[in-house]
């Protein structure tokens with residue numbers, strides 16, 4: 626049986642947003658709760674990777690860890706490796722806390738579409754690539770560690786080095802804005818609302 630663990634990235638500084646995005650709200654739920662539910666619907670287990678000063682703010686029911694010391698706060702790749710070290714799995718479903726429009730239907734669909742043979746499966750659409758809504762095979766862990774040890778923290782650069790499958794987001798949801806990430810408060814309000 627393939628063990629799938631969800632890695633919920635919530636360790637950024639949210640400088641553009643102005644307050645920790647994990648605890649921003651949409652439809653009466655915190656962003657991190659929405660991401661957690663989207664992952665929990667399809668994963669055997671979920672771990673939140675955050676910052677020391679935020680740990681207390683998450684539900685005590687959730688498992689929360691910090692980045693590994695030597696890469697603390699070094700960006701999403703640091704969070705992904707920290708999640709892989711915290712939890713043994715065959716595959717990891719990565720989701721950032723700032724994509725609050727993604728729900729269980731979208732995570733389930735990506736899991737269905739992923740080809741299983743690739744190192745990473747992620748999305749793209751006309752707006753651009755969406756690297757952090759993605760499924761990572763455990764086999765990339767060693768290479769990821771080496772890259773971080775060498776000071777290479779760029780997500781896209783890493784994804785270009787391994788076998789990454791890019792799936793058109795319209796195969797998951799026809800509305801590209803479902804996959805937007807919220808970087809500043811305005812992003813939440815702009816454009817598509819339509820019941821969301």
Ligand SMILES: Nc1nc2c(ncn2[C@@H]2O[C@H](COP(=O)(O)OP(=O)(O)OP(=O)(O)O)[C@@H](O)[C@H]2O)c(=O)[nH]1
Pocket residue numbers: 634635636637638639640641642646674675692697698699700701703704705720721722723757808
């Ligand atoms: N665990 C962990 N997660 C991170 C780290 N940096 C960013 N993230 C997460 O990765 C996702 C994308 O982060 P960004 O929006 O690029 O960065 P941010 O720090 O949250 O926001 P800015 O300060 O405005 O750039 C979010 O879910 C962040 O919480 C990190 O160093 N460690």
